[in-house]
Amino acid sequence: MLELYQTALRSRLLLGTARYPSPAVLSAAVRAAGAEVVTVALRREAAGERAGQGFWSLIRELGVRVLPNTAGCHSVKEAVTTAHMAREVFGTPWLKLEVIGEDDTLQPDVFGLVEAARILCAEGFQVFPYTTEDLVVAERLLAAGCRVLMPWGAPIGSGRGLNNRFALRALRAHFPAVPLIIDAGLGVPSHAAEALELGFDAVLINTAVAQARDPVAMAGAFARAVEAGWQARAAGPMEARELAAPSTPVIGTAFRG
């Protein structure tokens, strides 16, 4: 079982709710993924609009946990204020903390991230920081009170997979007891399987499912890949080697000697 802030979860696939072709496809994808946690957000809404209430009703009907984000926040102040609103609106202390530092890559501003995490953890939020693979930043986030880390695989929405395997392996090795969730940048189920095989505890997927030609089928494919990756990690993968090693016994080979 995956445990995030004392909450036990069976599924290791967390799903984003944005960019689906319709609410019905979103619901079907969440079910096909077997996701128990979905990310949500807050945006300005005019009085004449009703989209927000409809969306919130849809999510509640799915019976899943919500992980509100602070997407789009570029400063500590914006992130902290958004976090307060999200805690009240969604009724959860869980928070996917994003402080964006650069618009082309949506790279986290790790300095602002650590500062915001310190403030919010002290206020009782259970913070899931969207961070890079940097070890020292990870140390700082843990010192700030975070008990889960969400390093990126690649820039949000890029579908590039695990861009920096060396650093991600090091992160996993340094923090064997901290739940680590690969968030962002995964494009296909094999990327998710690889993340689990490397020992990451879970993945958070949005664009790769929502923008697939058939999001529901892709959600199911990711669910199976995550399960396969997790089982493979538990089963103990063989070591890679430079040269061939015959799998068929050599002793008794015909025509020799």
Place this chain on the structure above:
Amino acid sequence: MKIMVNGAWRELGAVRLAEALVELGYGERVIGTAVNGEFVAVAARATTPLADGDRLEVLAPVQGG
């Protein structure tokens, strides 16, 4: 008085946040509010004063990644 609501100026008669939200038509719906960048909880809306030039944010749930 003029209040900037979600980035656009609005002329409002209400002098407290809770009344302003009714005047704007938000009614009882699930929203989060901030005045001048500071979060205002539901319980504090009835007593939170608004002044000319204040910036009000009214946010609702949306899809997110």
